[in-house]
Amino acid sequence: MSTNEWPLWEVFIRSKQGLNHKHVGSLRAPDAEMALQNARDVYTRRSEGISIWVVQSALITASDPADSEAYFEPSDSKVYRHPTFYDLPDGIEHM
């Protein structure tokens, strides 16, 4: 493998005003400017977006899937964080 391999970039696209940028895939490019241009050609050939972010994949810190059960358990066990946990007296339809 050559040491000159272009770095990997993750591509995020905002599909329209008012929505978040969303991860759509990745590509290789020598620098940020070319990553943007390539992202436009590869991921927005059919009006999929109005704004693109590119981030070098190596710069992303991710949680470990092997730990995900323990890591996200606290949010599963606290049912009282959800409105359906609470009893409402009859007569209240919307709250």
Place this chain on the structure above:
Amino acid sequence: METLTQEKLAEKFQAKIDADIKIEPNDWMPDTYRKSLIRQISQHAHSEIVGMLPEGNWITRAPSLRRKAVLLAKVQDEAGHGLYLYSATETLGVSREETIDDLHSGKVKYSSIFNYPTLSWADMGAIGWLVDGAAIMNQVALCRTSYGPYARAMVKICKEESFHQRQGYEIMSTLMNGTEAQREMAQDAMNRFWWPSLMMFGPSDAESKHTEQSMRWRIKRHTNDELRQSFVDASVPQAELIGLKIPDPNLVWNEARGHYDFGAIDWEEFWQVVGGNGPCNKERIEARVKAKEEGEWVREAAMAYAKKHKS
């Protein structure tokens, strides 16, 4: 965290598959699952890239500006599809360069259909309609494959490919409404591409060495023969509507099965082409190697430029 034994991990993995929970890149997966995916996805990526060659052959000779713009867009899509799939392959821990070198050395194959030459303009019609039609049949099924990045790439590819099949059918339909010579050209393309299109689904279930395991892992959701039958059933009425004859004397509607029966596939031809002895195998790989070698200095220069401007 307790360390799970390989056996436990494998059990949990299969349970996820059985519950239709997608597998993502950093999840634990059996080595054989990873290898099987690398083989299938990279083969798929190579097919998209090599598939640009037979059609690229006709871009400069398209009969009108409309057809030329359409063909260019289609070939550009295929480059994009190859890139989505190379990216998906990379998530499994192989480098892109290694993947591409495996194509060039012949270690990994691509769809054998692209080893047939494109002799007339009607071939652009036959390829779009039949070859992309067969590919779509396969790819729609793969949208539900168990590996997340592969499934997502497939969803995007399927959305984009539906125009590919329609533009091909439009070419065929236009030719069939044309002169006698144009109708003959369309029928000739049909005669050459029908059987290789059926071969695109791969060996029959009884012969396919990967199908059983791939079905258990839900990499594949339908067998080769099931998809091939769906393709025949869909294509026959389309051919009849525009007056094309299917080059198969044994093709007949089977009322009891609710499917078309069709003649035996020449598997000897299939294995010959897969094995490197098709009409264009050598030419296709040579074109890919040439593109890589002659583009080397561009990739190096771009990298050197990027490094210089960073510091």
